[in-house]
Amino acid sequence: WGLLMIAGFTWLELFPLTGRKHQLRVHCAEVLGTPIVGDYKYGRQAHQDWTPLPVPQTVDEELLRKQRLPFGLVLGGGSVAEEQPQLHLHCKQMMLPDISAAVQGLQSEDAERDFSGLEKLSFVAPLPLHMRLSWEVLKSVDK
DSSP: OEEEEETTEEEEEOOOSSOOTTHHHHIIIIISSOOOTTOTTTOHHHHHTOOOOOOOTTSOHHHHOOEEOGGGOEESOOSTTSSSOOOOOOOOEEEEESHHHHHHHHSOTTOSOOOTTOOEEEEEOOOOHHHHHHHHHHHHHTO
16 A cells, blocks of 8 residues: 655555455554545544645646536535545556456457456546645645
8 A cells, every 4th residue: 555644634545355244444544543535424523623735836727627517516625625525536447357257247249349368447636626726735835
């Protein structure tokens, strides 16, 4: 796992092993005593005294822009500079091993594609906007 401390916050790279729901959130909050930012279920106590960090002038304006979406949803916001940060938990990469046997079992005989050589599937997702902004805010605080 990876570890980077900035301004009292620690960025962790964790690898869940059991697949149990909320495993990482519970372990960070209850075992390590360091809940994940924005985790109001397991880190409620830590968020009661939450103080937003100031946004430095060097932060890209695009990261600060909020967009209104249908159904009252908002894209943007939720960083460590907000009164109520969003959950800072992100699945960067997911790999599904030994997928060929499962796909072959689902594939009909007359299918056009052959998945027999497919060993695994790998999905990679970029860091969400609110977490990118938090990263930039925390980098500037540490200077």
